[in-house]
Amino acid sequence: MDILSLLCIVSVTLTGLTKGVDVLPDGPLNRAVGGTVIFNTTLTPPEKPFLAVAWSVIINNTERFIITSGSSNNTGPEYEGRITLYRSTGSLELRDVTLNDSGKYRFNIIPDGGNLITGSTELKIFERISSVNITSTDQTIEGNSVNLTCDGAGADFTREWMKDGSSLTLVVNMTLYDENRVLSFLSLKKTDSGEYLCNISNPVSFDEAKYSMVVNLATTPVKH
Structure with missing residues (x-):
């Protein structure tokens, strides 16, 4: 042999x-x-x-x-x-x-x-992470229910949200779901205004996207 x-x-x-x-x-x-x-x-x-x-x-x-x-x-x-x-x-x-x-x-x-x-x-x-983006479902008007959705190309990744340069702290009107893909605001407040960042990463790469949200005051119709 x-x-x-x-x-x-x-x-x-x-x-x-x-x-x-x-x-x-x-x-x-x-x-x-x-x-x-x-x-x-x-x-x-x-x-x-x-x-x-x-x-x-x-x-x-x-x-x-x-x-x-x-x-x-x-x-x-x-x-x-x-x-x-x-x-x-x-x-x-x-x-x-x-x-x-x-x-x-x-x-x-x-x-x-x-x-x-x-x-x-x-x-x-x-696979390398790429094409990360954040989209909004509605107008950012006070009192509206709005979702920010973070998507990207790649696999086996995790998502992390930040606001104004710091890790996002969820408050009573906010929730994360779908493996942190969706940041949901039940009823927008003026204090929700700010720059939101979503970072998607895996062991070999990362990519991120930013979304600047300005919550506008709701307008009240004028009565005649």
Whole structure:
């Protein structure tokens, strides 16, 4: 049996193994779509080169081989042109990442005359946040019920509202709902005037929008 076949069998056998202590950075590693990630090991290049190195990823409980490298390299079709393996340390560079690259990355190394070395870490890929905007449902007149709605492109994000440069403090006539997407005023007051900011963020990006609200006094019709 050649060394690559042996390494493949070992990799499948150790699918449930957790990463070695301090071999790979603690996860998750967060990256944006289209970016690059380098899985740097802490291994020192040995005096004799490693006999074989294998990287794989577990996505939705299914293991996918990325590369096995011994006397020759065998690269998975999804990774042709997207990876660089640094044989001296076992580190791996993955480029042009997509949402489908999120998963648990594992390596197995067979040293020359040493014990098997394993490691794993998690990678999460996110879309960048963009096009954040705030819209209003009605005229900002005292006594009106008005909603400010904060939307943006992207995924896996959180929203934070601010007023006049400080974190928003909800008062009796205000409420947030739909995962902070909508700021609702039950009955506008003059004191609700100000600059409202909505910040949408995820681990790799953020964007924000501002809305200046001036609450106008209601006009009373003149009686004849």
